[in-house]
Amino acid sequence: MVPYFQANPGISAAEAASELGVTTKQLMTDLNQLWMCGLPGYGPGDLIDLSFSEESIEVTFSAGIDRPLRLTATEATALLVALRSIADLPGMVDPSAAHSAIAKIESAISGREFTGPVVPAPVEAPAVSTVRSALERDHALRLVYYSASRDVVSERVVDPIRIVLVDNNSYLQAWCRQAEGVRLFRLDRIEEATELDEPARPPAEAAADETSALDLFVDGPAVPLARLLIRADYGWVLEQYPMHKVTTHPDGGIEATMRFATLDWMARLLLGFGSGVTVLGPPELVTAVRDRSGAALSAYSALAADAGSAAVFPLNGLEEVGPA
Incomplete structure (x- = not known):
C-alpha cells in the first residue's frame, strides 16, 4: 500500500479502493492499521506516517518501504507454511481470507496466475464463527462447553477478551461470569455458542493482562x-x-x-x-x-x-x- 500511495499522492479513498479491489470501508480500516507499522523500536519517529481522509490520501513518512515487497523463495515458503498452520487452527483467522492469501502467494511464486481447480476453504464450525463474530462486535457469549479435565458439559455466559494459541491449540480467553475469573475455552470443545445482544464487559485489568489464565493447569490449593x-x-x-x-x-x-x-x-x-x-x-x-x-x-x-x-x-x- 505504501508504494502505491507514494506513486499516487492525493488520490481519493473511493478511487484507490476501486483500483485495489476493496471497499472504501476496508481501505480506511487498513490505513488506520498502517499507522501502527514501522521500523523496530516502533517509536513515533519509526512508524509509517500518512495523512488521509476519504477525499485525499498521502504518505508523509514511508519508513523505507518505497517499493513493493519481493519475497525470496525461502521467505515465501516460510510464509506459506505459517499461513497453512494458522488456517488449520480453529478461530485463529478467517479461513477464507487465509486461503485467499495462500493462493496469491503461490501465484506470485510461480510467476503466473493460477488456472487450476480452486480448492474451497474449509468450512468453519458454526460455534467458532460465532465466537469470532462476538469478538469483532464486542458482544457477550453463551457457551455450551465440554471440559475434558472434569469430563462434564456445562453452560455459561462469558465476556470474550481474545483468541490465543497455547500448546498448538486455539482457545478463547474470556471472563467467565460463573467462575468470576478469566478462563480459557478450547475452541474445538465449544459445542454451542450463542452471541448475546449485550456488550462484553470483562474487568479492565483482566482485558489488559494478556498472560492471564494462559497457564492451563493452575496450581491452586483448592484443587486435589x-x-x-x-x-x-x-x-x-x-x-x-x-x-x-x-x-x-x-x-x-x-x-x-x-x-x-x-x-x-x-x-x-x-x-x-x-x-x-x-x-x-x-x-x-x-x-x-x-x-x-x-x-x-x-x-x-x-x-x-x-x-x-x-x-x-x-x-x-x-x-x-x-x-x-
Missing part, C-alpha cells in the same frame, strides 16, 4: 493434589503432563505431584500408565485406582475362565493368573 512415584523409564510423563518433580530416588524413580479436577478422570489417566506410575496419595485416589484395577482384572479372569486357559494379566503393577 496427587502424589505419584514414576519409574525411571517413564520420566517422559513429566514432559507430557502438568506434573511437578519433588525428588529423585537412587534407582532413578521420580516422586512428583499433579493437580486434578475429578477423581474418576485422574484414576483413568493413571491406569493408562500401567506399572510405570504408582499412586502414593491421597488415599481416595489410591482406592479408586485399586478398585478399577481389581474390576479390570476380574473381567479378564472371567474371560480366561470361559476360554478354559491360563493367562497372566499385568495391570498397573498388579498380576492375576487365570485358572488352568
